[in-house]
Amino acid sequence: MTVFSRIIAGEIPCYKVAEDDRYFAFLDINPLNWGHTLVVPKHETDYIFDLDDEDFAGMTIFAKKVAAGIKKATGCRKVAMAVLGLEVPHAHIHLVPINQEGDMNFARKIQNPDPGRMAEIAAAISDNLE
Ligand code: AMP
Numbered sequence: 001m002t003v004f005s006r007i008i009a010g011e012i013p014c015y016k017v018a019e020d021d022r023y024f025a026f027l028d029i030n031p032l033n034w035g036h037t038l039v040v041p042k043h044e045t046d047y048i049f050d051l052d053d054e055d056f057a058g059m060t061i062f063a064k065k066v067a068a069g070i071k072k073a074t075g076c077r078k079v080a081m082a083v084l085g086l087e088v089p090h091a092h093i094h095l096v097p098i099n100q101e102g103d104m105n106f107a108r109k110i111q112n113p114d115p116g117r118m119a120e121i122a123a124a125i126s127d128n129l130e
Contacts, residue, residue, distance in 0.1 A: 002090035004040050015122035017069070018129055022055070023062040027122050028094065030109040035074040035097040035121050039063040040090055048083050048091040063093045065129060070097050072128035073121065080104045 007014045008024050015027035017037050028036040041059055045051055051059065067079040076097030083093055084106065098104055 002044055003088055004038075004090040004092065005042075005044050008040070008042055015118045017122050017125045018062075018066050020062065023059055025062070025066045025095075027118055029113075030111060031113060031118075032094075032096050032105060032109055033076075033098065033103045034110075034113075034117065035070050035076070035125060037066055037070060037095045037125065039066055039093040039095060045091050046085070046089040048085060048093070051091060059091075059093065063095060066125070067095050069125045069129040070095055073124035082106075 006012045018025040025039045074097040077099045080096045080098045
C-alpha cells in the first residue's frame with residue numbers, strides 16, 4: 001500500500017482539498033509554493049501513463065477543477081502542472097500556483113511548512129471549488 005493510499009484511507013493525515021469517487025486531492029507536504037496540491041487516483045497505479053484512457057482523462061478533468069480552485073484561492077498568475085513520480089509509486093499530478101518561472105523549481109521546496117497556514121490554504125481551495 002502506498003503512502004498516498006494510506007492518506008486516502010485516512011490512516012495518515014493530510015491537508016485535504018477535494019475528493020470524488022475516483023480521485024483525491026491534498027496539499028503536498030513540502031510545497032514548492034503555498035497551495036501546491038497533488039491529485040491522485042484512488043485506484044493504486046504507479047506510472048501515470050499506465051492508467052487506462054478513461055481514468056487518465058478523468059484524473060485530468062478532476063485536476064482542472066482543482067486548479068481553478070487553487071487559482072481563485074491564491075490569486076496566482078497561473079497554475080502549473082507537472083508529473084514526476086520518482087519518489088512515490090502512486091500516480092499523481094502536481095498542481096503548483098506560480099507567478100514566475102522560478103516558482104516551479106522541484107529542487108527548492110518549503111521545508112516544515114506552517115501547519116496553520118497549510119490548513120488555511122487547503123480550506124480556501126476547497127471553498128473555491130465549483
Ligand atoms: P514525486 O513522486 O517525485 O512526484 O514526489 C512525490 C511528492 O509527494 C513530493 O513532492 C513529496 O513532497 C510529496 N509527499 C510525499 N509524502 C507525502 C505526504 N505524506 N503528504 C503529502 N505529500 C507527500
